[in-house]
Amino acid sequence: MTSxxxxLTSPDGVTHTFDSGSFALELLLSGGPPPWDRYEAWHAPEDVAGWIAGSHLALELPIAKEQVKVGPAELKRLKEFRAVxxxxxxxxADGKPMPGVVAEHGLSPTGNELDIINQAVGPLPRTRLNPTGVKQWQTPITGTQxxxxxxxxxxxxxxxxQVKRLRMCEGADCYLMxxxxxxxxxxxxxxxxxxGNRHKVGTYRTRHHTP
Ligand SMILES: [Zn+2]
Structure with missing residues (x-):
């Protein structure tokens, strides 16, 4: 598995690896509001710890789930952020600007989404030097961090x-971003x-079945 x-296992049962290229976007893989609730991985606050241990956040410095502490209120905020x-x-990802489209889709025109994002920009996980001078996490890593x-x-x-580099997979019925x-x-x-493979196979079939 690459860093x-x-x-992931897709609905058609194919197991594949997916790199969202971003910790923020990776959160979309943990579930979401309906219809994404069927992929919900965060049922309880402690579920977040195990999930974070396998995330982009742990790429530079491994995280053990015992080092993460998430409270119920923090889980609620994480899910609210994920819904945004x-x-x-x-x-x-469709190349449309945010505010206009938010209004057009009947979503909050009050800037509520922006408020949720801006208020979430808070303290970050902290690192420290251990007694032998080696970098480690300052624990616990909290839900707020x-x-x-x-x-x-x-x-x-x-x-x-970088917003121009946001993508949704071009595969049919694939919503991975x-x-x-x-x-x-x-x-x-x-x-x-x-x-990528489904596309190649599709192109091959089209070529070989079109007179
Ligand atoms: Zn795809």
């Missing part, structure tokens, strides 16, 4: 030119194993 990739991601990321890390990254992603960090910026698929 930052998660192993579900409302705005598909719109932005996890939210802060995701929100800060989101602001960098959608509030800058990612930050295209490839140098040429031409990533089209969630993974080559799944949608």
């Amino acid at each position: 930052g990739a998660r192993r 991601l579900w409302r705005i990321i598909p719109v932005l 996890i939210l802060g890390a995701a929100a800060r990254e989101l602001v960098d992603l959608i509030g800058t030119d 990612f930050h295209d960090t490839s140098r040429p910026g031409n990533r089209r698929w969630c993974s080559m194993q799944r949608c």
